[in-house]
Amino acid sequence: MVATRPEPAVVDAPATNAEGHGQWNGARRLGPHLAPVVPDTRRLGGAFDVKEAGRRMVRYETVTFHVMRLLGGWLAKIPEFELKFEIGRHVWQDAQAAGALRQRTSELRVPADADRRAPVEVQRFLEALDEAATPLQFLVGIYRVAKPRLASAMQYHVVATDQVCDAPTVRTLKPLVAELGEQIRWGEAAVEALIGGEPARAAAAAAWQRQMEEILATAGGIVATGTPQPPEAPLTPEVAMRSIAELPGAKMPRSERLVVAARDARFYIDMSPRVLPEDDEPPELLELEEALANVRRSSGEPAEPEQRPVEGERGLPPPVRLGQRDDRFAMVHPAEQARRMVLRTADSSPGHPTPGDDWLEKSRRLMHAMMDNEMHAAELSGRNMYEFPRMPWQFHLDMARVVWDEIRHSEETYKHLVDLGGSPGMYPIVPGNFGYRIQLDLLHRLQDLHRRGELGGLSGLLKSRNTFREMGDETGAVMFDFIQADETRHVLFGNRWVKWLLHDDPEKLRALTEENEAMRKAHDGKIAALVKEALGGDGKAGEPKPAANGAAAGAAKKDDPTPVNVISLKIAGFTDEEIAELVQKGGGNAALE
Ligand SMILES: [Fe+2]
Ligand SMILES: [Fe+2]
Structure with a gap:
């Protein structure tokens, strides 16, 4: 006989809500009826309604976005290489943070096209951060004042808002507060390193900090309400390619030369014969020679001010002319670089091995040139996001990504240089691609970096990968493989924004491409002639050719x-x-x- 097992008794289960919390006890019991589950003690009710939560989230987004642009703009003005790496990372972290905040604002009934600018009083604080005279002051303003105040405001929001109804905001803000904490701790270490225990510097940093805090306190804090900013011109490509120096409220009008550079490609051809082949002394080279004489070595020294006096008939120079380097690097004119690369065959001082022709030496030279040149791309893209605030939101996000990728490429080649027994500064460097491109308007910068330089590198980088693999350097090969994947996206960004600025007009695109090629050829030809002259006329005196622009394909077999x-x-x-x-x-x- 088969024993029948009784069916388990069906017990009436209490109704549960969507989150699984028992309801039969109503408001008196919010915990679970299943013992091991952590009770949910959150209660309804918070400090903000949808409108106020949205307003505050817009402010966090605006401040984060503004600080991101400032970090991008200052990247070229900060000499210490290790600071550049971390600042470049923060640029992208801030871009992602601004994106997450913006997403939540759209869920809080803030229209995509809402005016997100801070009131005049808070804007004054944001602008004061940029008035720092030295990179040290700038870092004090960002990491001791702006970011800590932003983190405090967000932390308050996390705790004060309705924990259930506004849970998406809590979930958005929590990781941002945590990341800001890491950034602030790094920033404090950077500031202390730059102060270097010097009481006078510490006092100056504290005085600047106090000044920034006073301006912010006068405004009423990061989330204060205040006087709305005056209306802006509607966004069009023509408005967007105006640099900060041309926007309303700029302290000084731009010179004719730079106004010309900010117009479309046709206009530029007509009005800028100075950089074309018939020009004996291209102004960008003269400017670089002068700038090299004033190169800075530390963030404690004054940076070039953003607003500079007009220099005679040539008008205003670009606000930043060199990507600054610390005292490990000797930044020289291209002709001087060529001379030193050849002359150093007799120099065997420690840390400066004799340039040779073997594979190891060639790889080191390539890594060194790329380490510097990749940083140029980060520095230029940082300037692009800083100088053109009216470009669309997505442009700034794309540029922030380029900044992060390029500092990573610089970091990767730096690390591989060390793997190969080299060190930063072992070869002279040149103002290079930053020095050239910073002279151009936005359209030409994007065309020359993304649609010429990076486009040309896409195939070369894969060839370099294969060459390094064949030579047994698998670490280097994998590095090139990843760099090429990153660069592919950068070319996409270049296509997106150059085409947008030209209203998707294929004729204008073709004209720009051809004009840019001609300008670049003229410039490179001029440099090549100077190098040739420095090497003794026929250019053959020095077989070790300087990797002036760090072309990645340089190590590839020809x-x-x-x-x-x-x-x-x-x-x-x-x-x-x-x-x-x-x-x-x-x-x-x-x-x-
Ligand atoms: Fe790169
Ligand atoms: Fe790139």
């Missing part, structure tokens, strides 16, 4: 033609027609990978 990578071009936003043209231009050799 015999077989580099195949053009079609998949990368697709990801980078080129049409099939454009890809066919690029393959044709590259010698007809296409690769699918």
Whole structure:
């Protein structure tokens, strides 16, 4: 006989809400009826309604975004390489934070096109941060005042808002507060390192900090309400490519030369013959020679002010002319670099090995040049987000990503240089691509970096990867592989914004491409002539050719033609027609990978 097992008795289960909390005890019992589950003690009720929560979230977003732009703009003005790495990381962290905040504001009934500018009083504080005379002061303003006050305001919001109804805001803010805490701790360490235990510097830093705090206190704090800013011109590509020096409220009008550079490509051709081939003394080279004489070595020294007096008939120079480097680096004119690379064959001082022709030495030279050149791309992109505040939101996010990727490329090549027995500063460096591109308007900067330089590097980087792999340097090969993937996205950004600025006009795009090629050729030709002259006329005196612009393909073998990578071009936003043209231009050799 088979024993039947009784069915388990069905017990009436209490009704549960969507989150699983028993309801039968109503408000008296909010905990779970299942013993091991942590009771939910949150109660309804908070300090803000939707409108106030949204208003505050907009302010956090605006302040985060503004600080991100300032960090980008100051990257080129801060000499210490290690500070640049971390600041570049913070630029991207802040971009992501601003994105997360903006997303939540859209859920709190803030329209996408709402005016997000802070009131005049808070704006005054944001602008004062940028009036620092030295990078040290700037870092004090950001990491001892702006970010700590922002973190406090967010932390208050996390605790004070309705924990249930506004839970998405709590979830948005919590990780941002944690990340700000890490940034602030790093910033304090950086400030203390720059003060270096010197009482006078410590006192000056504290005085600047007090000044910033007073301005913010007068405004009423980060989330204060106040006088609305006057209305702005509606956003169009023409408005967006105006730099900060041209926007209403700028302290000094731009010179004709730089106003010209801020117009469209056609206008630029007409009005800038100074950089074309017939020019004997290209102004950008003269400016660089002068700037090199005043190069700074430490963040304790005054940075070039953003507003500079007009220099005679040439008008205003760019506010930042060099990507500053610390005292490990010797930054020299390209001709001087060539001379030193050759002359140093006799120099065997410690840490400065004799340049040779072996693979190890070639790799070290490439890593050193890339370490510097990748930083140039970060510094330029940081200037792009700083100098053009009216460019669309997504542009700033794209530039922030370029900044982070490029400081990482610089960091990767720095680390690999060390792997190969080298050290930063072992070779002279040049003002290079930053010195050249910073002279251009936004359109030409984007064209020359993303649609010429990086585009040209896409195939070369994969070739370098293969060469390093063949030579047994797998670490270097994998590094090139990742860099190429990052660069593909940068070319996409370049395509997106150059086309937007030109209203997607293919004729204007073609004209810009051709004009940029001609300008670049003229500039590079001029540099090559100076280098040739420095090496003794025929250019053969020094076989070790200086890697002036750090082209990644420099280490690649020169015999077989580099195949053009079609998949990368697709990801980078080129049409099939454009890809066919690029393959044709590259010698007809296409690769699918
Ligand atoms: Fe890069
Ligand atoms: Fe890049």
